[in-house]
Amino acid sequence: MERDHAQGQMLSICQEDDPAIFRSVLDRLADKWTLITIGLLEERELRFTELLDSIPGISRRMLTRTLRSLERDGLVHRTIYAEIPPRVEYRATELGRSLSAPVLALATWVDDHKQAILTHRETFDDTHAGAVPPDAT
Amino acid sequence: MERDHAQGQMLSICQEDDPAIFRSVLDRLADKWTLITIGLLEERELRFTELLDSIPGISRRMLTRTLRSLERDGLVHRTIYAEIPPRVEYRATELGRSLSAPVLALATWVDDHKQAILTHRETFDDTHAGAVPPDAT
DNA sequence: CTGCATCCACCACGATACTG
DNA sequence: CAGTATCGTGGTGGATGCAG
Numbered sequence: 159m160e161r162d163h164a165q166g167q168m169l170s171i172c173q174e175d176d177p178a179i180f181r182s183v184l185d186r187l188a189d190k191w192t193l194i195t196i197g198l199l200e201e202r203e204l205r206f207t208e209l210l211d212s213i214p215g216i217s218r219r220m221l222t223r224t225l226r227s228l229e230r231d232g233l234v235h236r237t238i239y240a241e242i243p244p245r246v247e248y249r250a251t252e253l254g255r256s257l258s259a260p261v262l263a264l265a266t267w268v269d270d271h272k273q274a275i276l277t278h279r280e281t282f283d284d285t286h287a288g289a290v291p292p293d294a295t
Numbered sequence: 296m297e298r299d300h301a302q303g304q305m306l307s308i309c310q311e312d313d314p315a316i317f318r319s320v321l322d323r324l325a326d327k328w329t330l331i332t333i334g335l336l337e338e339r340e341l342r343f344t345e346l347l348d349s350i351p352g353i354s355r356r357m358l359t360r361t362l363r364s365l366e367r368d369g370l371v372h373r374t375i376y377a378e379i380p381p382r383v384e385y386r387a388t389e390l391g392r393s394l395s396a397p398v399l400a401l402a403t404w405v406d407d408h409k410q411a412i413l414t415h416r417e418t419f420d421d422t423h424a425g426a427v428p429p430d431a432t
Numbered sequence: 433c434t435g436c437a438t439c440c441a442c443c444a445c446g447a448t449a450c451t452g
Numbered sequence: 453c454a455g456t457a458t459c460g461t462g463g464t465g466g467a468t469g470c471a472g
Contacts, residue, residue: 167338168331168334168335168337168338168398168399168402169335169338169349171334171402171403171405171406172331172334172335172349172350172351172402173349173351174406177351177352178351179409179410179413180405180406180409181351181352183405183408183409183412183413184330184331184402184405185327186412187325187401187405188325188326188327188330189325189464190322190325190464190465191465193321193325194305194309194321197305197308197309198305198306198309200305201304201305201306205433205434206433206434206435207433207434212306212309212310213309214309214310214314214315214318215314215318217465217466217467218434218435218436219435219436219437219465219466219467220464220465220466221435222434222435222436223464223465229419230415230416230419230420230423231412231415231416231419232411232412232414232415232416232418232419233412238434241433242433243433243434244433244434244435244472245433245434246433246434246435253408253411253412253415256404256408257404259400260397260400260401260403260404261305261401262305263396263397263400263401264324264397264398264400264401265305265308265309265321266308266397267393267394267397268308268317268320268321268324269308269311269317271320271390271393272316272317272320273316274369274390275320275323275368275369275370275390276316276320277369278367278368278369278390279367279368279369281369282366282367282368282369283367286367326444327444327445342453342454343453343454343455344453344454347454352446354445354446354447355454355455355456356445356446356447356455356456357444357445357446358455359454359455359456360444360445375454378453379453380453380454381452381453381454381455382453382454383453383454383455
């Protein structure tokens with residue numbers, strides 16, 4: 159945490175020398191499946207099918223792609239056991255494990271406040287009935 | 296932080312009673328612009344154009360939508376000043392500010408490790424030249 | 433079991449023009 | 453200035469089938 163931009167200077171972080179670098183890395187993390195996958199792998203070594211079962215709603219295709227991206231970024235290590243049937247174990251690298259704290263903190267926050275957020279949504283939707291953009295989620 | 300699933304039980308978090316709730320909230324946070332927007336608003340009150348200028352690459356459309364979603368979720372408060380020209384200030388709510396720590400921790404991590412990740416990508420792309428899926432990023 | 437290839441639908445997002 | 457409306461596109465992501 160020895161940042162030069164003392165505390166919470168999101169501004170300086172995202173407007174540094176090359177904003178594109180920050181973006182490209184953030185984009186990889188902030189997609190539909192990556193955070194949750196990293197979160198699971200930081201705790202223990204898991205195989206493909208275990209991940210598939212642990213992540214609600216993910217498809218094999220997306221799990222494969224997510225894991226490849228993580229491997230490419232040096233966050234996850236892949237071990238292939240030449241057995242029959244084949245077995246592949248995924249575990250977080252040291253770099254990946256350093257992501258543990260931030261990711262789990264975020265996940266915990268979401269878990270702790272999801273109900274409050276749902277309540278806000280209902281209230282808002284009530285108040286602004288029909289006022290939302292055409293293609294809103 | 297008084298979670299029952301002691302520490303880092305990402306598994307229990309994302310497989311709780313209704314995984315869909317966790318997902319829907321996580322989805323909102325983990326999109327292309329939300330994290331960065333929240334991060335900026337946690338530090339200070341900002342107006343629309345300031346945000347537009349501070350977030351590299353965002354369009355007015357997406358900023359509007361992102362802010363609306365955050366407002367809907369009770370994370371951001373919107374104040375309209377009936378002046379000429381119009382002025383609108385955005386600030387984080389208390390709930391939004393509680394997101395501060397996790398979000399900034401994540402942003403800082405990304406900033407601290409982006410170079411390492413880029414290096415890993417190059418190495419990987421070298422090693423696996425041409426081995427990447429057809430529609431890879 | 434692991435995971436690549438193919439096909440395809442959808443909607444996220446950007447560009448642009450217009451309004452209060 | 454702070455949006456909204458509309459349109460077009462690319463890419464994300466699901467379903468399925470095949471292969472090692």
